[in-house]
Amino acid sequence: MSEPSEALAAEPPPSPSAPSSAPPRPSAPPLTGSLPPAGPSVTARATLAGTVVSLLLIAAIVLGSRLLRDFDSALLPYAVATVFLAFGVAYRYTVWVSAPGARRLFKKGFGSFFSAANFRKAPTAVPRMIATYLGFQKFLGARSRSRWAAHQLIFWGCLLAAAITFPLTWGWFTFTSSTGSGPGYEMRIWGFKILGVNALNVVGWLMFHGLDLAAVLVIPGASYFLWRRMKDRGAITGQRFAYDLLPLICLIVISVTGLLLTFSSIFLHGGGYEFLALLHMVSVVFTLIYIPFGKFFHIVQRPAAVGMQLFKYTARQDEQVFACKRCGEPVDTAPYVENLRATMRDLKLDFNAFVEYCPRCKRVLRGNAYLAHVKKGFK
Structure with a gap:
């Protein structure tokens, strides 16, 4: 096979006086990396997928909360936002995998991830890649240790917050007290008692202040990236406010208002609590609805990339x-x-x-x- 430059050099330049008999070559598509415009069939499939996922989530909320007996109506805006989140993620993911490159990544990635042959070749590869690529994200450490540390703070803080917030919002987790005011509580999942919790000991304090701990993790991580976005020339050149800065601002606002709610209840005897609760709710709902259409969508895309890493790893083994x-x-x-x-x-x-x-x-x-x-x- 001749090299591309040699092939180009072998073609004689056209004579200015000679008429051009060959039709002009079609121009190559722009290499923007963006998704192709979604056609009617893609839009219909994406809408159907979003609707089905949303209905399944609503059914899970109703059944998991024991026909809404354990559902807290004060958390209704959060629950509605998660339904919109489910619709948006399913819609965007369907459109994404409809593009040729993403579709091939999806098939190869998940095909390798669930391959029995790959499991026989390297039985420990999947858990190791989940831990290193998804959990600890070691590939970020090659770029910068500070960026890796900040990303880890955001990742584990958001993961902790999601693990607490979503089940509580859906009515799957409940904490009940026979005395009405504690300090002893019963933690129930789907109505089944799991364990008893004393709010005054260390374990109980950590459980009841898990969201505060998540906020403490998220604030320094998001602040670092926000500072970098304002100082680093390379980041400033290509950044967009809605795509790069707004997600970080939302994380900081959610975390700060969440900590202020705890501060108000402990030190201010509830002063300003209603305003802070409303501000916190608005910021959380906005962020949940924004996730499928902003930078945070890469969270949903990342598992397919793990499968692609496994695809490359097994090929190297062979x-x-x-x-x-x-x-x-x-x-x-x-x-x-x-x-x-x-x-x-x-x-x-x-x-x-x-x-x-x-x-x-x-x-x-x-x-x-x-x-x-x-x-x-x-x-």
Whole structure:
């Protein structure tokens, strides 16, 4: 196979006087990385998926709260927001996987994740990748330790808050006291007693102040990224307020107002509690509805990427490494390169030969093509 630059150099330049008999080549699609416009069928499928998921969540709320007997009506706005969240996530995810690249990532990722053959080859690979790629996100440490630490604070803080807030909002968790004012409480899940909790001991205090602990984790992490967005020139150049800054501001507002609610109840005897509760509710509801359409949507996309990492890992175990056509250095695994070429064919990108070269050789080939077709005209 000839190198791309050689193929370009082999084509003689057209004569100015010769009429052009060949039809003009269609222009290549813009490489913006955005999703193609959703057609009617994609929109219909996405709407159907969102509706089904929303109805399933409503049914789960009704059944899990024992036909709404354990449902707290004061938390109704939060519950409604989670239903909108479920619809938005299902809708956006369906549209996302309808694009050729995302669809191939989805199939290969989850196919590798649930593959019995991969489990036999590397039985510990899946839990290790879940822990390192999803949980501790070690790939971020290669960029910056401070960014990794801040991301970990946000991740574990949000995970803790979600694990507490969602079941309470849906009426799945309840804390009841026979005396009405504590300090002894019974923790029930779906109406079944799980354990007794004393609000005055360490375990009880941690359980009742879990959201405060989550806020303490989130605030420094989100503040670091907000500070970086305001100071780092590289981040400032391409950032957008609604996509990059607004999610961080929402996290900080939710966390600060949540801590102020605790401060008001303990030190101010409930002073200003109603206003703070309303402000906190508005910020939480807005953030939940915003998640499917903003930067936080990558939380939903990330599990498919874990499967793709497993796809590449198992190929390396079989020594299926694809070497650069020019220098012989390893590019990636052969199945991954072929998967990328197939995606480029789906997108009708007519330069998939460049996939066979390493990044350094791609730069060399582009430089040679520039010298052969552009630079020579200015001698």
